[in-house]
Structure formats: C-alpha cells, structure tokens
Amino acid sequence: MTPGPLGKDLLGLEPLSGDQIRLILDTAEPFKEISERAIKKVPTLRGATIVNLFFEPSTRTRVSFEFAEKRLSADPVNVAASSSSVTKGETLVDTARNLEAMRIDMVVMRHGASGAAQFLAERIESNVINAGDGTHEHPTQGLLDLLTLRDRFTTLEGLKVCLCGDVLHSRVARSNIWGLTKMGAQVAVCGPRSLLPNAIDEMGVTIFDHIEDAIGWADALNVLRLQLERMTAGYIPSLREYNRVFGVTRERLDRAGRDVLILHPGPMNRGVEIDSDVADGPFSVILDQVTNGVAIRMAVLYLLSGGRPELAEAAKGGGAGGAR
Amino acid sequence: MFPNASFPARDSPYWVPMPDTPVTMLDARSLQRTLRRMADEIVELNNGTDDLLIVGIQRRGVQLAARIVSMIAERENVTVPRGALDITLYRDDLQTVGPRPVVGPTDLPWDIDGKHVVIVDDVLYTGRTIRAALDELADFGRPRRIGLAVLIDRGGRELPIHADVVGRTLTVPPGARIDVLVSELDGRDAVVQVAPGASA
Numbered sequence: 001m002t003p004g005p006l007g008k009d010l011l012g013l014e015p016l017s018g019d020q021i022r023l024i025l026d027t028a029e030p031f032k033e034i035s036e037r038a039i040k041k042v043p044t045l046r047g048a049t050i051v052n053l054f055f056e057p058s059t060r061t062r063v064s065f066e067f068a069e070k071r072l073s074a075d076p077v078n079v080a081a082s083s084s085s086v087t088k089g090e091t092l093v094d095t096a097r098n099l100e101a102m103r104i105d106m107v108v109m110r111h112g113a114s115g116a117a118q119f120l121a122e123r124i125e126s127n128v129i130n131a132g133d134g135t136h137e138h139p140t141q142g143l144l145d146l147l148t149l150r151d152r153f154t155t156l157e158g159l160k161v162c163l164c165g166d167v168l169h170s171r172v173a174r175s176n177i178w179g180l181t182k183m184g185a186q187v188a189v190c191g192p193r194s195l196l197p198n199a200i201d202e203m204g205v206t207i208f209d210h211i212e213d214a215i216g217w218a219d220a221l222n223v224l225r226l227q228l229e230r231m232t233a234g235y236i237p238s239l240r241e242y243n244r245v246f247g248v249t250r251e252r253l254d255r256a257g258r259d260v261l262i263l264h265p266g267p268m269n270r271g272v273e274i275d276s277d278v279a280d281g282p283f284s285v286i287l288d289q290v291t292n293g294v295a296i297r298m299a300v301l302y303l304l305s306g307g308r309p310e311l312a313e314a315a316k317g318g319g320a321g322g323a324r
Numbered sequence: 325m326f327p328n329a330s331f332p333a334r335d336s337p338y339w340v341p342m343p344d345t346p347v348t349m350l351d352a353r354s355l356q357r358t359l360r361r362m363a364d365e366i367v368e369l370n371n372g373t374d375d376l377l378i379v380g381i382q383r384r385g386v387q388l389a390a391r392i393v394s395m396i397a398e399r400e401n402v403t404v405p406r407g408a409l410d411i412t413l414y415r416d417d418l419q420t421v422g423p424r425p426v427v428g429p430t431d432l433p434w435d436i437d438g439k440h441v442v443i444v445d446d447v448l449y450t451g452r453t454i455r456a457a458l459d460e461l462a463d464f465g466r467p468r469r470i471g472l473a474v475l476i477d478r479g480g481r482e483l484p485i486h487a488d489v490v491g492r493t494l495t496v497p498p499g500a501r502i503d504v505l506v507s508e509l510d511g512r513d514a515v516v517q518v519a520p521g522a523s524a
Contacts, residue, residue, distance in 0.1 A: 026426075
C-alpha cells in the first residue's frame with residue numbers, strides 16, 4: 001500500500017507540514033456539501049472496515065467519526081473499552097491485533113494515555129487516526145477549529161487566536177497551537193498559571209494572565225473545557241472563583257467593544273469557563289465547529305485511505321493517466 | 325475504412341515518433357462555433373428549454389456548461405439552470421489510484437426530480453466518468469431523462485455509454501491525450517492533442 005499525502009496515520013498536527021494541513025482543509029470544503037444532500041452518502045470508501053476504539057467516554061467525536069465513515073460508505077464498528085475485553089486485562093496491542101486479524105482497514109482511537117496512538121500505529125498495519133490521546137493531541141478537533149476560523153476570516157495568516165483556560169490538560173490546545181502556528185496565525189494562551197504547562201512559551205505562544213487582556217488582543221477565543229475529571233490536585237480554588245476571574249462573560253466581551261469570535265471544543269461547563277449568553281450568542285461558532293467536524297473527518301478518512309496503484313499497474317499493464 | 329488497421333508498436337521499425345509539441349485540433353473560433361451548434365442541439369433534443377438543467381462535470385465541463393447556458397440565453401432568451409458535478413468520490417478506481425485525487429466542489433442547488441438533465445463534459449473516452457456521474461445524479465433524485473453532451477468524442481469506450489450531442493469526433497493514436505483548454509483556467513480556448521508524456 002502506498003501511503004497517501006498524509007502518510008499512513010494521523011497522530012497529531014505536530015508532524016504535519018503547513019501544506020498538508022492546507023490540503024486537509026481544502027479537501028474538507030467539498031465534503032461539507034455531502035452532508036447537505038437528501039441522500040448523505042457517497043460510495044468512496046465502500047468495503048473499508050473501520051474500528052472506532054474508544055477507551056474514554058465521548059459523544060461528539062465518536063458520533064462525528066461514525067457519521068463521516070457512514071457518509072463515505074465505510075463499515076464502522078464501535079468498540080467501547082468499558083464493555084470489551086479490555087476490562088479483563090487485555091493489552092492495547094492485543095486488542096488491536098485481534099481486531100486486525102479480522103481484516104480491518106483503519107482504527108480510530110481515543111485513549112487516556114499520551115502517545116497511545118503512536119504506540120499503536122507503530123505496531124499495526126492499519127491506518128491509525130488519533131481521536132485524542134491523553135493530554136497530547138486531538139488532531140481532528142484542531143483541524144475543525146482551523147476550518148471554522150478559516151470560514152469566518154478567509155485566511156489564518158496573521159489571525160490572533162487565544163486559547164483560554166485549562167491548557168495544561170488540553171490535547172485540543174496542543175493541536176490548536178501546532179496547527180495555528182504552522183498556518184501563520186498568532187497564538188496566545190490565557191489561564192491560571194497552575195493550568196498552563198511549563199515552558200508553554202517555547203511553543204511560540206504569548207501568555208496573558210488576565211482574560212480582559214486576552215479579549216482585548218484576540219480575533220477569536222477558543223475557550224477550553226475545565227477538565228475536572230483530570231484534576232487530581234488543587235489546581236484552582238473553586239469553580240466560582242475560576243468563573244469570576246477567568247470566565248468568558250458577556251460583560252467582558254462587551255467591554256472589549258469589538259467582535260470576538262467564540263469557539264469551544266465541548267462539552268461545555270456552562271457558567272464556569274463560558275457563560276450561557278456567550279455560548280449561545282451571536283459570535284459563537286460552537287455549532288459550526290460540530291458541523292465542520294464531520295467534513296474534516298471525512299477529508300481525513302479520504303486522504304488516509306490507501307490507494308493501491310500497484311493493483312492498477314497489474315491490471316492495466318502499466319498504463320496510468322486519468323480515465324475519461 | 326480500415327477496421328483492422330493499427331498503429332505500429334513503439335519497438336517496430338515502422339514506428340513514427342509523434343511530435344512532442346501539442347497539435348491544435350480546434351482553435352478558439354472553431355471551438356466557439358462547435359459549442360454554439362451543441363447549444364442548439366441540446367435545445368432541439370429537449371424540444372425547448374422547459375425543465376432543462378445543464379450539469380457540467382468538474383473541471384473543464386463546468387466552464388463549457390456555463391458557455392452553453394449563455395449561448396442558449398442569447399438564442400432563446402431563457403437562462404437555463406446550471407449545476408456542477410464532481411465525480412471524484414464516485415470513481416471506480418479509487419482503490420487503485422494514488423495519491424488521492426483532488427475533490428472539487430459539487431453544486432447542484434436544484435431539485436432534479438422530473439427534470440431533463442444534460443451532462444456536459446469536455447472529452448468522452450472510456451465512459452467511466454459518465455458512469456460515475458450517472459450514479460451521483462441518482463443520489464440527488466430521479467430526472468425524467470439524462471442526456472450527454474461532449475465537446476470531443478475520442479472513442480475507446482470501456483462501458484456501453486454514448487453521447488447525444490457531440491462537438492467533434494476525433495481518432496486519436498494510442499497513448500496520446502486530448503486536452504481541452506478554456507480561457508478561465510488555461511488562459512486560452514483550444515483543443516489540443518498531446519503526445520504521451522508531454523504537457524500542453
């Protein structure tokens with residue numbers, strides 16, 4: 001199998017070039033239209049078997065991948081770790097190898113450990129798509145954020161985007177930072193120092209300690225979810241205080257006196273990192289992000305699904321060239 | 325004339341190298357004339373412009389469809405609805421081609437049920453593009469009739485598909501390519517024949 005323009009796997013945005021990211025975004029454009037049709041299906045991935053292997057709970061990402069797979073006519077199989085042999089102590093590699101023995105073509109995996117996707121990709125032949133690994137990366141979320149921003153601002157070059165809140169636990173933040181900087185945008189982070197990773201400034205981002213400064217600077221805010229389930233130590237005094245100091249509120253946006261686009265990867269803690277009247281307000285593109293998510297995932301599946309030119313060579317005796 | 329005649333193989337002593345420079349088969353003015361005739365034939369085929377919908381296939385078919393629509397508008401004073409179809413996702417060779425072909429936009433904002441759809445493409449060769457287009461149209465609805473108009477028919481069909489309206493029929497040596505150039509994308513209007521491996 002000849003690797004496609006993205007290689008075998010999509011593990012993160014860090015290893016991709018700006019051109020590869022642009023290719024995914026451009027490919028996603030025509031896929032948006034398919035979801036608007038009466039019959040939302042094209043035969044492109046007919047016969048491809050895809051396993052959605054989710055070791056962590058997820059609604060949006062899993063359903064989004066499943067829609068993308070079905071709209072491309074692939075056959076998805078959902079495996080939730082909580083109801084699988086993983087609970088009997090089977091290792092990740094054994095689970096994947098057993099699935100691969102049933103002749104699958106791709107694995108979409110979410111896992112709680114950073115680097116799990118790469119670990120798997122090195123050990124199986126199927127294409128691996130990272131649907132979130134620990135606090136490392138969530139590339140398709142990063143890509144759909146880029147697509148949503150590009151839809152609104154037409155270009156990402158020079159755009160000012162601030163990631164607000166729990167950057168420490170956020171794989172979405174890492175994918176955003178890699179993707180946005182590679183596309184020429186300026187990136188900042190804003191949040192309590194306890195929720196910013198060490199040496200975050202080495203990724204080429206500006207740090208704001210006050211949300212008001214961030215709102216005054218940015219064209220768009222990507223408000224991250226406070227990942228309460230990953231917070232074992234006392235990172236913040238209380239949710240109420242967090243909202244008072246770092247919450248994105250209508251009042252703060254009004255005071256900026258200009259339009260700031262609001263993104264949120266979901267699920268939202270309403271009244272904590274974002275207020276309801278902001279999330280549902282005129283500058284929120286949170287639901288556009290969800291719509292774009294299907295198109296981005298279709299594009300990624302399409303670009304990763306391996307063409308096998310050697311089969312064509314054998315069938316035609318070497319004749320290439322486009323059929324008409 | 326000579327049904328059994330074939331071109332000499334590359335290793336035969338009778339093999340004549342084809343010129344590397346593209347040979348112009350149709351210049352801008354004859355292309356314009358041909359399209360005008362095709363526009364008339366499409367209206368004739370449909371017995372008027374009622375329920376007519378012109379669908380161009382990405383890429384060059386879209387520009388040709390736009391011109392045919394404006395030619396029909398000149399003649400009939402009616403602007404016929406027009407759409408664009410990208411058939412990449414319906415190709416039958418996606419499992420064998422690599423890298424992934426670029427997907428262009430499909431834009432069919434009309435209800436095609438009960439319409440007389442005319443597909444417009446630049447070159448008709450194996451017929452596989454048209455097979456894919458028929459499948460894609462079927463996913464949008466059920467037209468009363470689907471017709472096919474092509475600027476160039478170069479033979480070599482691999483499927484039982486024929487065109488209702490043909491601009492020009494060309495006999496093309498094996499390996500050679502027919503390129504339709506349109507000013508919107510290529511800077512000039514022409515139909516050229518290109519030797520294998522060369523670019524127009």
